[in-house]
Amino acid sequence: MSFISVFDVLGPNMIGPSSSHTAGAAVIAYLAQKMINGPLRRVDFTLYGSFAKTYRGHGTDRALLGGILGFATDDMRIRESFEIARERGLEFSFTANEKETEVHPNTVDIAMENEAGQKMVVRGESLGGGKVRIVRINQVRVEYTGEYSAVIVIHQDKPGVVAHITKCLSDRNVNIAFMRLFREKKGEIAYSIVESDGSLPEDVAKELRQNENVHDVMVVQV
Amino acid sequence: MMDFKNARELLALCQERKMLLSEVMRLREIENGEITDREADCRMAKAWKIMKESAAMPIESPGKSMGGLIGGEARKLIEHARAGKGICGDILEKGIAYAMAILETNASMGLIVAAPTAGSAGIVPGLLLALQEAYQFEDERMIRVLYNAGAVGYLAMRNATVAGAVGGCQAEVGVASAMAASAAVELMGGTPKQSLDAASTVLMNMLGLVCDPVGGLVEYPCQNRNAAGVANGLIAAEMALAGIPQLIPLDEMMGVMYAVGKRMPVELRETALGGCAAAPSACQGCPGR
Numbered sequence: 001m002s003f004i005s006v007f008d009v010l011g012p013n014m015i016g017p018s019s020s021h022t023a024g025a026a027v028i029a030y031l032a033q034k035m036i037n038g039p040l041r042r043v044d045f046t047l048y049g050s051f052a053k054t055y056r057g058h059g060t061d062r063a064l065l066g067g068i069l070g071f072a073t074d075d076m077r078i079r080e081s082f083e084i085a086r087e088r089g090l091e092f093s094f095t096a097n098e099k100e101t102e103v104h105p106n107t108v109d110i111a112m113e114n115e116a117g118q119k120m121v122v123r124g125e126s127l128g129g130g131k132v133r134i135v136r137i138n139q140v141r142v143e144y145t146g147e148y149s150a151v152i153v154i155h156q157d158k159p160g161v162v163a164h165i166t167k168c169l170s171d172r173n174v175n176i177a178f179m180r181l182f183r184e185k186k187g188e189i190a191y192s193i194v195e196s197d198g199s200l201p202e203d204v205a206k207e208l209r210q211n212e213n214v215h216d217v218m219v220v221q222v
Numbered sequence: 223m224m225d226f227k228n229a230r231e232l233l234a235l236c237q238e239r240k241m242l243l244s245e246v247m248r249l250r251e252i253e254n255g256e257i258t259d260r261e262a263d264c265r266m267a268k269a270w271k272i273m274k275e276s277a278a279m280p281i282e283s284p285g286k287s288m289g290g291l292i293g294g295e296a297r298k299l300i301e302h303a304r305a306g307k308g309i310c311g312d313i314l315e316k317g318i319a320y321a322m323a324i325l326e327t328n329a330s331m332g333l334i335v336a337a338p339t340a341g342s343a344g345i346v347p348g349l350l351l352a353l354q355e356a357y358q359f360e361d362e363r364m365i366r367v368l369y370n371a372g373a374v375g376y377l378a379m380r381n382a383t384v385a386g387a388v389g390g391c392q393a394e395v396g397v398a399s400a401m402a403a404s405a406a407v408e409l410m411g412g413t414p415k416q417s418l419d420a421a422s423t424v425l426m427n428m429l430g431l432v433c434d435p436v437g438g439l440v441e442y443p444c445q446n447r448n449a450a451g452v453a454n455g456l457i458a459a460e461m462a463l464a465g466i467p468q469l470i471p472l473d474e475m476m477g478v479m480y481a482v483g484k485r486m487p488v489e490l491r492e493t494a495l496g497g498c499a500a501a502p503s504a505c506q507g508c509p510g511r
Contacts, residue, residue, distance in 0.1 A: 003254055003255065004376050004379050004380055005251060005255050006247060006248075006250075006251045006255075006262075006266075006369060006372035006373075006376065007251075007265055007269075008376075008379065009337070009338050009371075009372045009375035009376050009379060009384075009401075010266070010269050010335055010336075010337050010338075010346075010368060010371065010372050010375070011269065011335060011336055012335075012336055013268070013269065013272055013333065013334075013335050013336075014333070014334060014335075014336060014340065015331050015332070015333055015334075016327065016328030016329060016330070016331055016332055016333075016334050016340050016343075016440070017287075017288065017328045017329045017330075017331065017340060017341075017439070017440040017441070018340055018341070018440050019336050019339055019340045022331070022340075023336075023340070050438065053438060054437070054438040054439060056288075057288050057289035057437060057438070057439040057441075058288070058439065058440070059288055059331050062331070074272075074333055076333060078331070079331045128385050128387065129336070129338075129339065129384070129385070130336070
């Protein structure tokens with residue numbers, strides 16, 4: 001059992017009204033924007049389950065957009081996230097999907113496009129109390145809670161890539177807490193998520209990209 | 223390492239080391255949480271500051287909630303009390319007003335501290351702020367006693383649940399009220415045993431309370447129940463301080479609460495399909511229906 005801190009009980013400090021529908025939503029979107037490089041041009045949210053039914057009354061939409069803008073759960077700017085996004089020239093939309101029911105009740109798909117035209121879709125679930133889980137990146141099922149800093153490596157599923165990743169990290173004295181590889185099919189695109197106990201050196205991404213089978217690298221610091 | 227898995231072990235630690243419940247919880251945090259004593263106290267002081275501000279704001283400038291079901295209740299209570307018309311007495315009058323105020327702050331996208339959840343965030347600060355004002359306690363003392371409240375909440379998170387979707391409102395408002403009662407006892411000079419007895423009393427008195435938010439929003443009846451939570455906490459603390467012991471210890475009461483929660487039908491666990499949420503007047507007024 002992981003350690004339950006007194007600040008898990010008296011916390012999180014958060015913009016209301018709901019730890020799952022507001023704070024959790026902000027956390028999911030915050031993690032999602034960390035997974036794509038550079039400033040975003042457009043973001044489209046699709047909401048499912050209870051998110052789809054009650055998002056307006058819970059400010060889930062403002063919280064999601066706030067997370068995309070990089071705001072933490074206790075950042076008052078979440079309330080004005082629509083206005084701030086417009087000022088920054090970020091286009092956004094929200095769609096409620098009440099037909100799809102085979103999902104966790106608090107699920108959102110976040111489709112992002114950066115200024116370079118790269119696209120990525122991240123699916124997140126809000127589990128309650130501000131705890132969340134990223135469960136899909138593009139078409140691949142993954143699992144990442146954002147409790148630890150992580151390196152996310154998008155690569156071809158070929159021999160030697162994992163060894164390259166662990167070598168780069170061990171060269172920099174990074175202690176790996178968890179490492180998992182997710183892929184849709186053998187030999188195709190894979191996502192390796194390496195979670196670390198401490199913070200991660202930013203320049204590790206550059207070195208990880210040196211391998212020809214690595215397509216992209218994101219460092220998520222929490 | 224200073225740690226405990228249940229209330230019995232917590233009480234044994236308090237007695238062996240001759241420490242207050244809050245001191246044991248604070249040491250546990252410092253030894254296990256990879257945090258210095260100064261960092262821990264700083265974070266707790268920040269939580270206390272947010273609690274205070276979230277209680278004051280809707281009394282100064284009330285406004286409608288996001289869902290439109292609440293707004294302005296705390297101000298009415300304070301005006302009623304200031305006019306000398308209150309019937310609850312000073313501590314309870316203020317305590318319920320502050321608790322309801324915090325739910326207003328929460329429902330209008332203000333900054334709050336989940337304690338242990340957003341929907342029950344008014345109870346711990348509501349009761350403690352009212353006691354602070356009545357007895358003029360320093361902030362340092364209030365910040366310390368929050369660790370006591372945290373200990374009870376931690377035990378509920380570890381050994382039962384604090385999620386309305388899992389255990390109903392008794393797990394949210396019930397646990398928050400138990401936390402407040404335990405902290406109030408320590409603040410007023412009671413023993414660790416009396417703190418835990420007070421927490422047990424609250425869980426007993428709020429046993430079976432269902433989670434039935436109108437329209438699925440954290441507004442109504444959540445705000446009313448935060449006031450009820452303050453009253454229940456105060457009653458239980460008074461009993462404990464008067465020296466009334468409880469037959470059922472806190473660990474057993476947590477187990478009882480959890481077992482009752484798991485037997486609640488899904489309609490009564492935060493789905494907005496039963497209880498108050500299904501009352502005809504509630505359905506008419508629901509946003510998004």
